[in-house]
Amino acid sequence: MAASRSPSHRNNRRSAGQRGRRRNGTARGSAGRRQVRVANQPINDGYGAIFKEGFEQGYQLGVQTGIQRYPVPFEGTSIVIPTYNQAALVQQCIETIKWNTPEPYEIIVVDNASTDGTAAYLQKVCGEVRSRVLDKNYGFSGAINVGLMMAKGRTIVLLNNDTIVTANWLTNMLRCLNSDERIGMVGPITNYISGSQLVKVPYKSLREMPEFARRNNRSDPSRWRQTDKLIGFCLLFRRELFEEVGYFDEGFEIGNYEDNDYSVRVQLLGKKLMIADDSFIHHIGSVSIKAVGDRMVKVNNQNEAFYNRKWPRIGELMESLKVHAVSRAMPAGTAALYPERIIVRGVGADYFWIEQGTRRLVNGVVNVPVVKVSHVDLLRWPIGEPIQAGEAERRWFGQSGADAADATTCTVKMPDGALYYIEGSTIRKLQGESALRGWSLHLKPEKTISSDQLSRLHVGLPIIAPPVMKQSL
Incomplete structure (x- = not known):
């Protein structure tokens, strides 16, 4: 004869069903009301207002604590990445930072109102990356400025989203920067750029690139050299320099020439610009600028004209400051x-x-x-x-x-x-x-x-x- 099920057995079955529902965070009370569980304690709908009020108070307390602690610098490097409609590239860039940066750092991504799902990706990684999505495209300078406003690091890196960083990239740049207080900014070498930071590379595919970078990125102070211009695809400087020089000039629309401008402003304070040849990063190159399409030539010409109006007779200006430096300190x-x-x-x-x-x-x-x-x-x-x-x-x-x-x-x-x-x-x-x-x-x-x-x-x-x-x- 089949054994009969006791009432207690039936109750256990119901309890098991209830436990299953509780794993999903909700259960039904005796009156059928939905219950929410917080810290494994049920909160009936009748207590929802109390819960919301407490949550809001806690949130506001957190905001105030953050505001109060905002002036306290972070003992590490803030890596600021501006981006526009390149979700896959910025994700790749962030992953290589995680793999190749043992130093303390924070990642800040500022998105220029992308329409390709970048905002959704940034929301997904909000626990690992600080981000801000702008209401429109403010260009490279505009996005960088927001990132500078958010940055808390003792040192700051401005990094293009179409870069792949490599082993010792930041280590060697920091060594160069910290070797002399007169150094204002440091930049690495790369495979795709204009000017003196360009190097010829032997690799034919990205699979071969890390090995080249590993051999190149052996710390060697003899490979540091001074320059009169650093390209903005990767710039490292101290927080103090930002406080002395200020924000990037947003008169340079979309991109181009704003890094020339900042290089001039750094040198006006008597600071040196250095290239660390023992730090190589791969640069895919001008992806966001190329996305502008036919406007690229017009934007470049406008920015060049803006730069020339702002810095006429730049040589004379530098010489006049040298004359002042003879009798007094640089500004x-x-x-x-x-x-x-x-x-x-x-x-x-x-x-x-x-x-x-x-x-x-x-x-x-x-x-x-x-x-x-x-x-x-x-x-x-x-x-x-x-x-x-x-x-x-x-x-x-x-x-x-x-x-x-x-x-x-x-x-x-x-x-x-x-x-x-x-x-x-x-x-x-x-x-x-x-x-x-x-x-x-x-x-x-x-x-x-x-x-x-x-x-x-x-x-x-x-x-x-x-x-x-x-x-x-």
Whole structure:
């Protein structure tokens, strides 16, 4: 005779069924209500509001903790990768970083509004990669700037998404950078690039590439060499350099010439650019730029023209800084190459008067031009005492002060076309129309002075144009 099943056996069967449902995170209560399990404890629907409130409070606490700890640097390298419609390439790049980078690092990917599934991939790897998806294509400079704003590392690498890094790539670049505090940026060699970082490679396929890189990437300081330009496919520098030089110029649209511009700005501070020949990475080459298609030539021409307007007579500028360096140290930050007696604004609503190396909060309504600068630029000026808007405006026009000569602020155009800016008893050469208009100095009073008057003025540091900021940084 078949054994009968006891009620307890039937209850065990039900419990087993319930346990099965609980593995999926839900179960049904006695009234059939759906239960959610958190930390193996059921939360009935009636407690959903309490759970959501607690979750939100915990989330906000986490956000505040992150904000408070944001200024604390990360003792490692932030690797910033800009990308646009190249999901497979950025995934490949990230994988090779994981394989070949024993040093502490964080990966930051900034996507220029791709439409190929890049955002979905970044969401998938959010535990391993920090990322930001922009609302539109801000170009190479725009994406890099967002990454720089996010970076927390003591050192920073800007890396193209179409690169494959190799064994010791970062190790040897870091050794080069840390060998001399006068070194500003370091770049590797590669198989596909223009300029002096290009090397001829023997391999015919990617399968052969790692062995070539292994032989090449043996640490050798004798293979480090100085250059006057580094290409932006891979750049390594210290956080301090970024704080001194600032963000990339977003006036260079899509890509090209922004790395030339940054190389110039680094060297203006007396820093050296180095190529580490003992660090090789494979570069597929200009994939994002080529994706622009027929616009590529137009974009390149526009960026070249923008660069030439910004840096006319670059040789003369470098020589003038060398002359200044004989009697004084090179400028510690780009702010020394910015004008004074102007009003600037950062990411907030406050306006600041710049004079004597400080920024002074302007109280009241301002009726003169205000120049937008990044938060990094703004912080280079230490804070001073507040100033009333009316007084700042009078000083802007050179109409304040007991000594009329000391109050002078105006522009001067010499017969040879050279532009100058006079700050009291100091005259400073403007680096072309870009500097003149970038700081709204073309709206200042313009005067004509004689050679004799010019000779009595103290010659100050030249003035360069501010980088174009299309985002709030």
